[in-house]
Amino acid sequence: MRTKITIVLFFVFLSICNVPSKAQLFNQLEQAYNTGQITVDEMMLNKIYRSFDPSKVNTTYISDLTSVIKCGTAIVMEYDNIKNNLNPNSVAIIENYLAIDGDLIAYISPGGHFKLSYTTSGADAVPIEDDVNVGVYGVPDYIERIANYLDQSWLVEIENCLFAAPNDVDVDGYYNIYFQLMPSDFGYTRGNFTEGTKIILNSNFPSTFATQDPDGNQIGLAKVTCAHELKHASQWMYGEFPRQMGWAELDATWAEELVYDYVNQSMLYYTLENGRYTLFSIPILALTGNYENYYWEDYLHQKFDNNSYTSAPLLLDFMERRAAQPDESVLDSYDYVLQNNFGSSLSEAFTEFIVWNFYTGSRAVQGFGYDEAGIVGFPEVQLRATHNSYPTNGTGSYLNYLSSNHILLTPGGQNGLRVTFSGSTGMEAVVTWSNESSVTWEKIDLV
Numbered sequence: 001m002r003t004k005i006t007i008v009l010f011f012v013f014l015s016i017c018n019v020p021s022k023a024q025l026f027n028q029l030e031q032a033y034n035t036g037q038i039t040v041d042e043m044m045l046n047k048i049y050r051s052f053d054p055s056k057v058n059t060t061y062i063s064d065l066t067s068v069i070k071c072g073t074a075i076v077m078e079y080d081n082i083k084n085n086l087n088p089n090s091v092a093i094i095e096n097y098l099a100i101d102g103d104l105i106a107y108i109s110p111g112g113h114f115k116l117s118y119t120t121s122g123a124d125a126v127p128i129e130d131d132v133n134v135g136v137y138g139v140p141d142y143i144e145r146i147a148n149y150l151d152q153s154w155l156v157e158i159e160n161c162l163f164a165a166p167n168d169v170d171v172d173g174y175y176n177i178y179f180q181l182m183p184s185d186f187g188y189t190r191g192n193f194t195e196g197t198k199i200i201l202n203s204n205f206p207s208t209f210a211t212q213d214p215d216g217n218q219i220g221l222a223k224v225t226c227a228h229e230l231k232h233a234s235q236w237m238y239g240e241f242p243r244q245m246g247w248a249e250l251d252a253t254w255a256e257e258l259v260y261d262y263v264n265q266s267m268l269y270y271t272l273e274n275g276r277y278t279l280f281s282i283p284i285l286a287l288t289g290n291y292e293n294y295y296w297e298d299y300l301h302q303k304f305d306n307n308s309y310t311s312a313p314l315l316l317d318f319m320e321r322r323a324a325q326p327d328e329s330v331l332d333s334y335d336y337v338l339q340n341n342f343g344s345s346l347s348e349a350f351t352e353f354i355v356w357n358f359y360t361g362s363r364a365v366q367g368f369g370y371d372e373a374g375i376v377g378f379p380e381v382q383l384r385a386t387h388n389s390y391p392t393n394g395t396g397s398y399l400n401y402l403s404s405n406h407i408l409l410t411p412g413g414q415n416g417l418r419v420t421f422s423g424s425t426g427m428e429a430v431v432t433w434s435n436e437s438s439v440t441w442e443k444i445d446l447v
Contacts, residue, residue, distance in 0.1 A: 025050070025069070029061040040082065041090040047075045051184050052097040067275065068209070070291060071252065072188035073232050074245045080190070098190075100124055100178050100200075107143050108174065111151035115174035118143055124180050124203045145219065146201065149226040150177065156259045157230055161312040163319065164237035166230070169196035175233070179203040186225040189232035189242075197236050199229045212264040212377070220263040224256035231255035238323040246289030247330045251315075253294035258301070258312065261372070266294060268377050279403075280357060280379035286400030287350065289330065298370065299353045300334075304342050307371055317341050331402075346402075347428075354404045355432050355441045357381050368439045381406050399427075419444060 026047060033043040038061070049056040051072045054065045069075070076098065083091055102119030109116065118126045120140065127142045135144040158165045168175045169191045176198045186205065191197030205222045213220025231252040235242045242248045253266050270292035272281040278292040279285055287296060297315060301307060304314040314337060321333045328336070335346035356369040358381050364374030372378055384405040385394050399405065419429055432441035 025064060025067070026062065028063075032061050040085060041087050044079055044082065044086060045090055045093065048079065048094050048097055051075055051182065054183060067184075068186070068269075069184045070186055070269075071228060071232070071249060072182070072185035073190075073229070073242070073252075074249070076188050076190050077242065077245075080192070098180075100180055104178075107139050107147060109147035109151050111154060113154045113175055114147060114150045114177050115170075115172065116143055116147055116150075116177045116179075118179045118203070126179050126203045142204075146177075146222055146226060149223045150230065152223075153227040153230045153255075153259050156309060157227070157234060157255060160310040161258070162316055163231070163234045163312075166233035166237060167193070167196040169198045171196065175199075177201060186221060187229045189229050189236075191233075191236065193236050193239060197233045199233060201225060201229065209265060210268045212262060212268070212375075213260075220260075221265055223260045224263050224265050227255045227259035228252045235319070238319045239326050241319065241322045241326075244289060244330055248289070249291050250289050250294050251297060253291045254297035254301070254315075257294065257298050258309070264372070264375075264377060266291065267372075267379070271379065278379065280360075280381050283354075283357070283381055283384075283404045283406060284399050285403055287331075287402040295357070295370075296353065299356055300349065302370060303349070303352070303356075304338075304344070314338075314342055350402050351428065351430055351443070352441075354406075355430065355439070358406060358432065359434065359439060365434050365436060365439050368434075383408050386410070 029038075029043055029046055032038045033040060042058070046058055046062060050062055050065070051069055057065060059065070079094055083094075086094075100117075100119070101124045102122035104117040104119055107116045107118070108114070118140070120126065120128050126140055128140050129142070130137065130140050134141055154165075157163050166175055170176045178198060178200045180200050180203055182202045185202065187199060187201040189197050189199050201222075202225070205218045205225070207216065207218040207221075209217055209221055211217045211220030211224075213223065229252070231254075232242060232248065235248055235251065241251075256263065256266055270276040270278055272278070276292050277285060279287065279295065287293060300314055301312055305312050317337045318333055321328075321337055322330070325333065325336075331346060334349075338344040338346060338349055356373075359365050359369045360373040360378050361380035363380060364378070366374070370378070384407050386408040387394070388410045394407065421427065421429065429444050430441060431444050432439060434440070
C-alpha cells in the first residue's frame with residue numbers, strides 16, 4: 001500500500017518594504033477630507049452616521065451602507081480625539097447619537113465585576129422577556145445572559161490570563177456596561193487611560209450572523225462581543241495601544257477565540273464570500289493589523305502558550321512591551337518578545353504560521369497546527385499554482401512584507417527537489433510535505 005504524499009512549496013517574503021494599504025470602508029471619505037473636498041466635521045459626521053444612522057450617510061463618499069462594522073471603538077475614539085476641533089453643532093449631533101435613551105435600571109453581574117445599566121423603553125430598550133424559571137425574576141433574560149458572558153470574559157482574560165483589569169470611568173466599584181441600539185455595530189468601548197472606560201453593547205444583538213454556538217446565533221454573537229470589548233477596555237491599561245486601531249482590533253478579535261473558541265463568529269464572517277480578503281484567500285497580502293488577521297495571535301497563543309485558557313504569557317508579554325515602548329512598531333514588539341522570551345523571532349514564527357495556514361480545512365492533519373484546523377468553516381489557503389510534471393517553470397507575483405505564495409507539487413520520480421529562483425532579495429523558500437498523518441517542513445536554499 002502506497003502512502004499519499006503532499007508536497008507544498010512556499011515563497012515567503014521577510015524583508016521590510018513599503019506595504020500598500022488595502023481598501024477600507026472609509027478610504028474614499030478620508031481621501032475627500034485630505035484633499036479638501038469636505039471638512040473634518042463632514043468626515044466625522046459621516047462615520048458616526050454609518051454606525052448609528054446609515055440613512056444620513058453621504059453616499060458620494062461611502063457607498064457601502066449594509067456591511068457590518070462589528071466594533072465601533074475606533075470610530076468613537078477618533079471622534080473623542082478630534083472633538084475639540086469640531087463645530088459645536090456637530091458635537092451636539094454626535095453626542096446625541098452616543099447618548100443612551102430612556103430611564104436606566106442597574107443590574108450587578110453575579111461575579112460582582114460589572115454594573116449593567118439598561119432600559120426597557122425607548123429606542124435603546126433591551127428585550128424584556130423574563131422567564132420566571134431563569135435567574136432573577138424582574139431582570140430581563142437578555143441582561144442576565146450578557147452579565148454571565150461578561151463575567152466569563154473577566155474570568156479568562158483578567159483573572160486567568162492576567163491582562164490588566166480596566167479602569168472604570170464611573171468610579172463606582174464596578175465596571176460599567178450600557179446598551180444602545182446599533183444598526184451597524186455590535187458594541188464599542190469609550191474612554192481613555194486617565195479617565196477610564198465604559199463598554200456600550202448592542203441593545204438587541206441580531207441573529208442573522210452565523211456562529212457555531214449551540215445556543216444560537218444571537219447568543220453566540222453576544223458572547224464574543226463581550227470578550228472582544230472587554231479586551232479593548234483592558235488594552236487602555238497599556239497606554240496608547242488602542243490607538244494602533246487595526247492591531248487593537250486584531251488583538252480583541254483573538255480574545256473572542258480565547259474566551260469562546262467554539263462560537264467562531266469571526267471565522268465564519270471574515271471570508272472571501274463576505275467580501276473579506278484574508279491571508280488565506282489572498283496570501284500575498286501583508287500581515288497587518290485588522291480583524292481578519294486574528295489568526296496570527298491565535299497561532300502565537302497555540303504555538304507558544306500551549307493554547308491555554310488559564311494563561312497567555314506571550315501575548316501578556318506583548319502587551320507589557322507595548323506599554324513600555326509605545327513608539328516601537330507593533331511588529332517589532334512581537335519580534336522582541338519572541339526573541340527575548342520565547343526562543344524564536346518574528347521571521348521564524350511567521351514562516352511556521354504560513355505552514356499552519358496551509359494545513360487547514362480539507363488539508364488539515366490531525367494533531368498539527370490549529371486545534372480547529374479541520375472543522376467545517378475553517379479557511380483554506382488559496383494556491384498560487386499546482387504542478388504535476390517536471391521540470392516546470394512558474395512566475396510568482398509581488399509579495400508584501402510578511403506574505404507568501406503557495407505552490408502544490410505532485411511528486412514525480414525519486415530525485416530530490418531543486419528550485420532555481422530569480423527574484424527579489426529577502427525571499428525565503430519553505431518546502432513541506434505530509435503523509436496525511438504527520439507534517440514535516442524545512443527551509444531550502446534558493447539557487
